Amino acid sequence: MYGAEVWGELVNQIHRNKLLSLQRSILIIVSKAYRTVSTDALPVITGILPIDLKARERSQIYQWNYNVTQILTGHGDFYNKLASFKLHDRVTCECGEIDEVEHVVLNCPLYDDIRINYLESAIVQNWRTNLNFLTNKENIKQFTEFAKLTLKRRKKLRECELTQ
Numbered sequence: 001m002y003g004a005e006v007w008g009e010l011v012n013q014i015h016r017n018k019l020l021s022l023q024r025s026i027l028i029i030v031s032k033a034y035r036t037v038s039t040d041a042l043p044v045i046t047g048i049l050p051i052d053l054k055a056r057e058r059s060q061i062y063q064w065n066y067n068v069t070q071i072l073t074g075h076g077d078f079y080n081k082l083a084s085f086k087l088h089d090r091v092t093c094e095c096g097e098i099d100e101v102e103h104v105v106l107n108c109p110l111y112d113d114i115r116i117n118y119l120e121s122a123i124v125q126n127w128r129t130n131l132n133f134l135t136n137k138e139n140i141k142q143f144t145e146f147a148k149l150t151l152k153r154r155k156k157l158r159e160c161e162l163t164q
């Protein structure tokens with residue numbers, strides 16, 4: 001299932017048959033069923049989701065995009081990070097604090113309204129140390145929206161600064 005977040009949505013009938021064939025051998029062992037049992041029956045007997053559906057599910061849960069990746073990795077449009085790579089001289093946020101991903105997600109007053117509307121306190125508290133919150137579809141949706149709106153506002157703030 002490695003990388004199913006990426007390839008899961010691309011599974012066609014040919015891939016599906018190959019995946020199910022692989023899974024079938026394992027499910028026969030797990031269920032102690034005769035080899036004549038149908039492939040469709042094995043997931044029901046074992047309570048294990050057919051592998052093509054599991055892959056598709058994973059790809060739908062993880063709808064990563066450019067913004068979420070920047071927030072999760074901290075590698076992106078954050079002045080302190082850019083300065084560490086000598087790509088920028090400035091290290092402070094528009095609010096005056098050190099501009100890094102933790103500051104943006106947890107503290108920056110410029111994004112308080114977005115944080116309040118899109119991030120549950122449980123997500124905010126755990127987001128860096130425990131990414132399990134991203135196994136919940138609603139949390140992913142909130143986090144994705146937070147990332148999108150926050151980075152969009154940052155871009156706008158910086159464009160305004162440049163024109164002043």
Ligand SMILES: [Zn+2]
Nearest residue numbers: 093094095108
């Ligand atoms: Zn700030």
